[in-house]
Amino acid sequence: xxxxxxxxxxxxxxxxxxxxxxxxxxxxxxxxxxxxxxxxxxxxxxxxxxxxxxxxxxxxxxxxxxxxxxxxxxxxxxxxxxxxxxxxxxxxxxxxxxxxxxxxxxxxxxxxxxxxxxxxxxxxxxxxxxxxxxxxxxxxxxxxxxxxxxxxxxxxxxxxxxxxxxxxxxxxxxxxxxxxxxxxxxxxxxxxxxxxxxxxxxxxxxxxxxxxxxxxxxxxxxxxxxxxxxxxxxxxxxxxxxxxxxxxxxxxxxxxxxxxxxxxxxxxxxxxxxxxxxxxxxxxxxxxxxxxxxxxxxxxxxxxxxxxxxxxxxxxxxxxxxxxxxxxxxxxxxxxxxxxxxxxxxxxxxxxxxxxxxxxxxxxxxxxxxxxxxxxxxxxxxxxxxxxxxxxxxxxxxxxxxxxxxxxxxxxxxxxxxxxxxx
Numbered sequence: 001x002x003x004x005x006x007x008x009x010x011x012x013x014x015x016x017x018x019x020x021x022x023x024x025x026x027x028x029x030x031x032x033x034x035x036x037x038x039x040x041x042x043x044x045x046x047x048x049x050x051x052x053x054x055x056x057x058x059x060x061x062x063x064x065x066x067x068x069x070x071x072x073x074x075x076x077x078x079x080x081x082x083x084x085x086x087x088x089x090x091x092x093x094x095x096x097x098x099x100x101x102x103x104x105x106x107x108x109x110x111x112x113x114x115x116x117x118x119x120x121x122x123x124x125x126x127x128x129x130x131x132x133x134x135x136x137x138x139x140x141x142x143x144x145x146x147x148x149x150x151x152x153x154x155x156x157x158x159x160x161x162x163x164x165x166x167x168x169x170x171x172x173x174x175x176x177x178x179x180x181x182x183x184x185x186x187x188x189x190x191x192x193x194x195x196x197x198x199x200x201x202x203x204x205x206x207x208x209x210x211x212x213x214x215x216x217x218x219x220x221x222x223x224x225x226x227x228x229x230x231x232x233x234x235x236x237x238x239x240x241x242x243x244x245x246x247x248x249x250x251x252x253x254x255x256x257x258x259x260x261x262x263x264x265x266x267x268x269x270x271x272x273x274x275x276x277x278x279x280x281x282x283x284x285x286x287x288x289x290x291x292x293x294x295x296x297x298x299x300x301x302x303x304x305x306x307x308x309x310x311x312x313x314x315x316x317x318x319x320x321x322x323x324x325x326x327x328x329x330x331x332x333x334x335x336x337x338x339x340x341x342x343x344x345x346x347x348x349x350x351x352x353x354x355x356x357x358x359x360x361x362x363x364x365x366x367x368x369x370x371x372x373x374x375x376x377x378x379x380x381x382x383x384x385x386x387x388x389x390x391x392x393x394x395x396x397x398x399x400x401x402x403x404x405x406x407x408x409x410x411x412x413x414x415x416x417x418x419x420x421x422x423x
Contacts, residue, residue: 002120002131010198011137012043012112013211015130017194019045021106022213023076024197025363028205036229036236037207038371039113042363044076046109053103058086062103063322069107071366074123077105078212078219079372081358084330088340096353097185097387098380100217105364144199145191150422153352154182156406162349163402169345170398177272178336178345180405181393183352184413188386191420193218196379200419204303208373210361219356221378222415224301225308227331227360229371230321235281235313239273239333240374241395242266242307245411246300257305261298269395270296270307276332276339277311284324285313303415321368331374334358336395355380357391379416390416 002008009026016022023044027037051065062079069075080102082092110130111123124130154162159182166178197211197220208223226238244260247253260266278290294310315324335358336342357380362372381388392412394405417423 008134009041010139011134013194013198014137014139015134016043016045017213020213020215021045021047021050021108022211023108023361023363024211025361026201026209027207028201028209036226036231037116038231038369039115039363040118042111042113044074044106044108044111044363048073048107048109050104050106052101053080053083055086055102058083058103059322059326062105063320065105066322066364069366070368073107074111074363074365075105075107076363077103078356078361078375079103079325079329079359080356081330081334081354083359084343087326087329088343090340090343090347092347092353094347094351094353096355097385097389098217098355098382099385100214100355100380104214142192142195145196145421148186148189148191148420148422150184150186150417150420152182152184159406159409160402163396163400163405166345166349166396167398167400170396175336175338175342175345176397177269178342178396179334179393180346180396181334181350181354181357181391182409183389183391184416185387185389187388189381189388190386191381191388193220193381193383196220196419200379200415203418204301204377204415206301206377210373210375212356212361216383218381218383219361219375219378220381220419221361221373221375223373223376223378224299224306225331225333225374225376227362227372227374228325228328230315230324230369232369233314235285235315235324237277237281237311237328237331238308239270239277239311239331240306240308241270241273241333242296243394243408243411244305246302246304257298257300260305260307261296265397265399266307267296269397270309272337272397273332273395274309274311276337277328280328280332281311281313283327284315284319286316289314304411321364321370325370325372329360330358331360334374334376334393352389352391354391377412377415379420388420
């Protein structure tokens with residue numbers, strides 16, 4: 001019996017990387033923390049059919065593509081942050097060094113997945129041939145990538161001044177929370193994306209890790225956050241607000257965790273987004289079915305402690321699954337509240353197009369179920385141009401201390417900088 005152990009995963013990843021289109025999803029055995037996974041590990045490669053967004057009517061194209069394969073084939077893909085522009089009167093004019101299409105989904109030629117019971121399922125016309133090919137793959141650990149110089153697009157002083165300007169909008173009543181993000185980037189980069197992904201998930205194993213390859217564009221993702229999941233008639237969202245560092249000292253680490261749990265500031269931030277998510281789910285759900293299953297629970301990952309809440313609801317029979325995604329998109333944890341005004345101010349204060357950052361990667365099953373992450377703690381890379389970036393951010397509220405928010409951004413950047421051998 002084949003198990004999704006580290007050896008098999010490495011063989012499967014190397015086998016998959018020979019394809020032009022690849023989606024890998026891995027919960028890194030985090031079932032003990034997030035008991036809502038239907039899939040532990042999945043690889044989807046090759047293209048039977050595909051759809052690209054072009055900035056016009058993309059949500060309808062997504063819905064039509066889903067309907068075409070409903071009850072027949074699974075599909076994998078991503079939603080970029082700027083699909084928001086087709087939901088509200090919003091725009092984005094910032095530079096985009098990566099160039100992902102606004103939306104992309106594909107019906108794979110081959111799917112390998114381990115379900116929540118760690119049972120392997122292979123969807124392919126040549127299942128035995130694929131497993132044989134994977135078993136034959138030989139791999140050796142590769143050396144660390146060459147030292148990479150990463151540039152911060154926003155320096156500390158500019159960041160602090162911007163946070164103060166955002167807080168002026170909060171005082172004026174425009175928003176009460178805004179997720180402000182900044183870019184780290186490098187140009188003329190040559191690297192092995194799969195090896196960077198392997199390093200990143202080894203440094204920071206998370207329950208919503210993903211590797212997405214679309215020709216020469218890549219995302220290497222170590223996300224701890226779920227955007228939205230549909231399981232039968234239930235919807236689940238698990239927003240994160242509240243981050244604290246880990247310590248090697250067990251006693252100190254526990255104190256850090258307790259401090260995060262007891263922080264009035266972090267609780268207030270988390271609650272604001274929980275309320276927003278409740279409102280987003282209510283648009284798609286049976287009246288009175290929205291519930292907060294967990295509030296302010298602290299989950300501990302290798303790099304950080306996170307404050308996470310779980311919101312659920314019963315989807316209305318009249319709501320199309322894709323409309324349920326659109327009704328909650330983009331995720332409130334990456335915008336702020338009120339959502340539309342927050343997104344307008346994000347465009348005003350940020351200076352880089354987010355691309356897949358703050359978007360979502362995931363899959364849709366033939367029965368209409370789906371599961372999507374939040375694309376954070378993620379490296380984007382255009383192999384053709386050599387441009388690489390990642391973004392980090394934090395929630396700005398009235399009582400936020402700009403210097404501490406800056407330090408939180410650096411904390412979130414740490415695993416990615418290590419994976420890129422940039423520190």
